[in-house]
Amino acid sequence: MSWQKDRRAERGYHHGNLKEALLQAALDLISQKGPAGFTFADAARMAGVSPAAPYRHFRDRDELLSSIAQRGFEQFEALLTQAWDDGRPDTVTAFERVGKAYLAFARNEPAFYSAMFESGLPVDANPTLMAASERAFAIIRAAAERLAAMAPPGMPRPPAMMMALHIWSMSHGVASLFGRGDAARRKLPMSPEELLEAEVLIYLRGLGFPTDRRPSDQKPPGPPPVPPSGGPWGTPK
Amino acid sequence: MSWQKDRRAERGYHHGNLKEALLQAALDLISQKGPAGFTFADAARMAGVSPAAPYRHFRDRDELLSSIAQRGFEQFEALLTQAWDDGRPDTVTAFERVGKAYLAFARNEPAFYSAMFESGLPVDANPTLMAASERAFAIIRAAAERLAAMAPPGMPRPPAMMMALHIWSMSHGVASLFGRGDAARRKLPMSPEELLEAEVLIYLRGLGFPTDRRPSDQKPPGPPPVPPSGGPWGTPK
DNA sequence: GGCTCATGTAAAAGCTATTCACATGAGCTG
């Protein structure tokens, strides 16, 4: 009960790291109660400061949300960059790793994810945020360009940009509808990862890519995440 | 200024149709300011009643939101049913009409759409809502089943349910990322409809469907919604 | 030591959600 005062006594008049503490508190709150449930006053309480203190660091509640979305895009970009790993060991493998990373981010960082995509923030009204968002998307586009370059030459194919948008929409659709631990999730007869992997493989086949990969093909050894069966889905009936 | 009292004089003590009026007011507010910006008190004001009146019709703010989502799913189902039109004049044409209907709904009914998909409502905690959601999805599943039945027999193919989930995720991804008039939209070098149509066509080709449809194929005459070019996308470079 | 400014606090105004006791009148009942 005397929690805040204890903290106050501990730290003195000045917090010392309030901005960080508020961001962290907001993240916790958002992951618990969604971006709508998060409260400026709650974050202040959690940091042990008065309700007015946060205004020294953020113009208003929305600016705090924007900051979180901003960080989210940065972490997202880092994660996608790492997953893509410049296309190693081979383009298709790396490509699928990016898809899985997308889902992993949505699942492991629901607070970031909802601040980024579901908070109703006007992304295009905030240049900084927009830029961060585009840097993240650029990873997907780079991957799509690499993929487009190795597409079978005989077939007509869409611009790399369009491929990137296709992949983005698939990933985002699966993540939004089925990917969170949220109550907003829908039941699914399989994992989101399996669903997305199959979707992307069918799409790539539609572009003329051979997709009959065997687990030993070019991937490093290890437990295959998907049991090898007839294809990206279960045994055909 | 004496607006509410005028209304009050007009209608007397009892509103007569308050529940409907509140739902309509909430829709207006949500389409203007997003699901987070909508306020119970505002809706009451707009209907010309006291802030306590809505509680005679909805347990709380969330129940009103749920009702809107509920209606949204019903209208959505009706729209998809009409678009699917039981697969006429041919399965693929009808299928694409469903995709367009999905985008049209997101664009024309942003308030419903956000209440349904972005309000953070616990869909799976509300059986009625869940059921409505599933009825809407059932249309997509029915379409996918019809499509699966006419898939080329030579190729392995995923369960119809999975195809339906794939299509849903594509539609939802495109609609969420690019499909609204919102500020949340991203810039796009093409229309969401074109993007989704190309995506679905590539996917279908990946399943072995021939997708070199000509405008005169089986479609009734009329202005083709997409200018006939080399394929579902622009001229290959 | 003393000054200054970033950082916090307290208090207040204005908003919202929600509840409760009370008012109204629409529609049934006789």
Added chain:
DNA sequence: CAGCTCATGTGAATAGCTTTTACATGAGCC
């Protein structure tokens, strides 16, 4: 048609949030 009843509204009150303003504190610098 009189009277009753109950669904539907009202007013007022509580509690919480956001944001602003005047004031307090003390960390860092001369």
